[in-house]
Structures are given as structure tokens and as C-alpha cells.
Amino acid sequence: MEIGRVTNVYGQSLVRFGVQEEKLEHIAKPGVYVKMEITRGWAYAMVVSFNLLDELYRKSRIIEELEGYPEIRPTRNELVAMLVGFHDGKSFIRGVPELPKPGQKVYLATAEELSSLTSNGEIKIGKLSQNPEVPxxxxxxxxxxxxxxxxxxxxxxxxxxxxxxxxxxxxxxxxxxxxxxxxxxxxxxxxxxxxxIRVISPAGRIAKLLEARYGIKPQPLEVPLWSLGLEEVAGILKLDPSRATKQIMYLRNAVQEARRQRYSHASTDDPIYYTPEELLEILEKTSVRNKYDRSLDDLILKLEMLLENTELFYITRPRTSDKLYSSLSMEEPRKSLETYMGIYSSLLSxxxxxxxxxxxxxxxxxxxxxxxxxxxxxxxxxxxxxxxxxxxxxxxxxxxxxxxxxxxxxxxxxxxxxxxxxxxxxxxxxxxxxxxxxxxxxxxxxxxxxxxxxxxxxxxxxxxxxxxxxxxxxxxxxxxxxxxxxxxxxxxxxxxxxxxxxxxxxxRFGYTLGGKDIDWNKAWTTPPEKLDLADYLLSTEEQEEQQKTTTIEDFLGKQ
Ligand SMILES: Nc1ncnc2c1ncn2[C@@H]1O[C@H](COP(=O)(O)OP(=O)(O)OP(=O)(O)O)[C@@H](O)[C@H]1O
Missing domain, CATH: 3.40.50.300 (P-loop containing nucleotide triphosphate hydrolases)
Known part of the structure; x- marks a missing residue:
């Protein structure tokens, strides 16, 4: 359908065109596609903005200056469209080799031709807003x-x-x-x-809460402290490397020393096994040597608090990864690296x-x-x-x-x-x-x-x-x-x-996603359900018990 004429081409790919009044309803919506003939085929453009003028303006003198375009003479409604590519009769190519010229006719692109452009991908995400029949x-x-x-x-x-x-x-x-x-x-x-589709979540209380809410048993995630690089250890201790430079230095030396107890060539970030207690012990020994350094004492306190945090047992007391580590009989560094691969390569299945x-x-x-x-x-x-x-x-x-x-x-x-x-x-x-x-x-x-x-x-x-x-x-x-x-x-x-x-x-898929906002209106207008959280406010021992009962097979995702 012909809808108007090009009045102006500007920028690198914008086309302004005048539209006949009676065609306006088809076209004055962002996302509508139009096309114009060029030497090598058809150039396509998407409508991005409008300039629709009122009666008074339309009747003003300016319109008289539009000599040569009789079709748009009675109106001065203008739309701006962005050129997106052209079709040379065989295939669609992005970009346009040649710009349309002022005066050229503009047509509405049909649903059929749009479908041939938008439906070749593998992931169907929706439909064109302005052409709901076009996937x-x-x-x-x-x-x-x-x-x-x-x-x-x-x-x-x-x-x-x-x-x-x-x-x-x-x-x-x-x-x-x-x-x-x-x-x-x-x-x-x-x-x-x-x-x-499978769920992995930190072993312990969170996994249990997810199971209660969604009826899905998540595969337990453990992220042993020794598998963290220096920056991540600093992150969980809430040390910002740009500020806590002294504490980072102590931490760096201690992590390196801890790793080198098992593998003497280990660098700070190499995933070589150590226990959190070994790290703490190294820091405490350093503290004895540096008696008056409060920043080191502060670091030790932070680490102690970290080790006590039950939420973080999936990092600080990773029983199943420890079991996996102990079950291997090879030498270091191979033993640590095999454990590391075991823990993380299951995420790649x-x-x-x-x-x-x-x-x-x-x-x-x-x-x-x-x-x-x-x-x-x-x-x-x-x-x-x-x-x-x-x-x-x-x-x-x-x-x-x-x-x-x-x-x-x-x-x-x-x-x-x-x-x-x-x-x-x-x-x-x-x-x-x-x-x-x-x-x-x-x-x-x-x-x-x-x-x-x-x-x-x-x-x-x-x-x-x-x-x-x-x-x-x-x-x-x-x-x-x-x-x-x-x-x-x-x-x-x-x-x-x-x-x-x-x-x-x-x-489309017949069920809803989780994690939605709480419906305050509903919550405050219906009687509350009986709440029994006792099972989820686990003590340290119970959480440890739960981790102990996880088998290495469960942990590695081998059902
Ligand atoms: N394409 C769609 N069609 C119909 N309803 C939709 C569509 N997309 C989202 N909604 C609805 O809008 C609401 C918010 O959607 P969604 O949670 O995806 O937004 P969000 O941008 O991820 O929000 P948040 O930033 O809060 O996570 C939901 O109730 C959802 O059902």
C-alpha cells in the first residue's frame, strides 16, 4: 500500500516522509515498517517518530511551498523512519547501499514480507507489536x-x-x-x-527453604574457601582492595602460605587445598610476630566471624568437597585440581x-x-x-x-x-x-x-x-x-x-515464575496462614548434619 512520499533524508539513515491523512491510522505507530525502491531492490525502514500537525498549521502558508508533491499537498503529517537494510530480491542485507531520494514513493511493508525477515532465527521471542501476525x-x-x-x-x-x-x-x-x-x-x-533444567543452591538452610517452597531438591553447591581467589576471599571478608591495603597484604601472604603447605609452587590464586583453620592459624602466628598491628587483629576477627556464620558453611565447611578431596589418593597439585574440577565441572553438564x-x-x-x-x-x-x-x-x-x-x-x-x-x-x-x-x-x-x-x-x-x-x-x-x-x-x-x-x-508455557513481589493487598486482606519456621531455623549442628549426609554423587550431580 502506498502511503506517502519521502520529503527529507538526513543523518546517516533517517528518512522523513509525508503521509496522506487517510493512511495515517496504518502508519503513525512506532515500529511500523515501510519500504522504498532503490536501484538494487527495496530499502526497509522502521518508523521511529512523528510530527503530526494540526488543522491550523496545515492550512498555513508553509504548505503552499510543497510544490511538486500533489499527494501530500493537503496534509503535512510527517513521520521519521530509520533505514534498517535492503532486500535485493534474493536476501536481506543490513545497511543500505544507497539512500532513497526526496519525492520517492513510500509503501507499507506487508506482513508476509516482514515474516520472511523476522522468522528465520531459532529463538522465537514474540511478535511484532504492530503486526501481531508476524513472529x-x-x-x-x-x-x-x-x-x-x-x-x-x-x-x-x-x-x-x-x-x-x-x-x-x-x-x-x-x-x-x-x-x-x-x-x-x-x-x-x-x-x-x-x-x-536443574537448580543448584548453597548447601544448608537456603537449599532447604527452596525445597520447602518449590518442592524441588536443589543440587547442593559448595564453594570451598580454598577454591576462591584472593579477591573473592577479600570480598566475603568485606575488604575493599583499594582501601584495606594492609589487610589485603596480610591476607595475601597467609593464603599463599596456606596453599604452599601442600604445594610449594602455588601462587595466591591457584586452587590448592587448605582449610580455613589453617589460614586462621597462619594469621594468628603472624599476629604474634606483629604484636601491635590492629589491622591484623581486625582481619583475624573478621575471619573468625566468617567461620562462625552458618549461612556460609557452603564456603567455610564444605564437607562433601572435603570428602571428595580425602577420597583421592594422588599427589599435589593434582589432588587439589581434580577436586576443583569435580566441584565445578558439574556446572558444565x-x-x-x-x-x-x-x-x-x-x-x-x-x-x-x-x-x-x-x-x-x-x-x-x-x-x-x-x-x-x-x-x-x-x-x-x-x-x-x-x-x-x-x-x-x-x-x-x-x-x-x-x-x-x-x-x-x-x-x-x-x-x-x-x-x-x-x-x-x-x-x-x-x-x-x-x-x-x-x-x-x-x-x-x-x-x-x-x-x-x-x-x-x-x-x-x-x-x-x-x-x-x-x-x-x-x-x-x-x-x-x-x-x-x-x-x-x-x-505460552503454562506456569508462572517465582520470586514475584509480595502482594500486600492480598496479604493484608486475608487471614494469615499458620507459620512453622522451626525446621528452617537450623542450628549449626543440624546444618552440618545435612551437609554430612550429602553423598559425593549428589554433590557432583550424578543422579
Ligand atoms: N510479555 C509480557 N506479556 C504479558 N505480561 C507480562 C509480559 N512481561 C511481563 N509481564 C508481566 O509483568 C509483570 C512484571 O514482569 P517481570 O517480572 O518479567 O518484570 P521485571 O522487569 O523482571 O521486573 P523486576 O525488575 O521487578 O524483576 C509480571 O506480572 C509479568 O507477568
Missing amino acids: YTLSLNMLCSRHFAVLAMTGAGKSNTVAVILGEISEKFPYARVLVIDTHNEYIPMAEASSN PGITLLSLGGLSSDIQTSTVATVLKSFWRITTASVLAGKPQPTLIIIEEAHNYVPQGRWSPAKEIIEKIAKEGRKFGIGLGIVSQRPRELSQTVLAQCGTLIALRTANPKDQEYILGSMEDVMQEMVQGLSGLMTGEALISGSAATIPGIVKVDNFTE
């Missing part, structure tokens, strides 16, 4: 290998979007390897519905692994994630070098907590490294955040695909614009007007950028 898909290869970001203000539909992607992966790729850092335990119900960390404080979450991701990095890069790549996608919820802009976090270095170098080792990254402005720009800049849902904060919009290729100001400004579940999708995994109504996860 919108993403290329799995591009999504994983070029990384992606799901950004939006809270409640706009980020988790729903991630769940739809995970649901698609789980249904279509039986040997997918995905690790989801599930900061708020939102995706756990997916494990109940699908046999290739095919399937979707939900690392559920809800309930832990954010310091502990970041140190746990840093350790897990560093082990991932070690194992996957070694697999690639050994000629057996294990392509893995890592999705990080609340990514601004783990990889913040302008602030240190134990997980920052490894996540930035994955963003910059992961591609060549087959590690894909998907970051999810409600605060793009607080997210490392290094990571955002590496994300080839953007899925941006409603974002009202101008600063967030500015960051999205500044760090993503392929995204134009006109598109980003429209983000505040999106509805819940509507996303602007752009970048390498999408053939054409689009405004997409992401499928409703519950409607």
Missing part, C-alpha cells in the same frame, strides 16, 4: 556469541523475556549449556517443568543450570559468583585449548550488582573478561539489569544484541544509547512509551530491529 525470532548463534543485554526499569518484563528465551532453549536444544545466575530465585519453577542465590547477602553473592565464573573460565578455556570446546551461555540477573560501573566488585574483572574475550572460548554472556547507568560500560559495549523494555529514566536511556551500536537516539527516546512486555530489539541476533511484544511466559 519475531533471534538467531541463537548471534545471541550467544556476541552477548546480549536485557535492560528495563523494574516490572517492565525482563524476567519474563529471559524465561521465554530459556524456555525456547530448553525445548529446542537438549544439549544446551546455560548457567543462570538467579539472584532472586525467580526461575526455579522452570526446573519442575523441564527435566533438562549439558542443560540449564539455575544457580539460585536468593537469600544470601549481596557481598556473598558476588564472591560466590566470582568464584564460580572464574572456575568456569579456567575449565572452558582449558577445554578449548584441548580441542573440546563446551560452548556455554551465562545469564546474569541483576548484573549491576556483580559488574558495577565505577566501583569494585570481586566479580567485575571476570565478567568484563568474559564480555571481552569469551567469544573465542565459546562463552556467551547475557546481562539483565534494571539500572543500565550503574552497569559497567565495558560490558554493555560488548553486547551485540539489545533487548530494551520500558525505560523511563533519561540517564539510563543515555547509557543505552552510548554503549550500543546500531541504536539511535530516536529509538531510545521511545523506550519510555513501551508497554509492559514490549521491547525494542536490535543488534546482531535480529535480522531487523523491531518493537516486539514478547510472549507472555505463563500463557
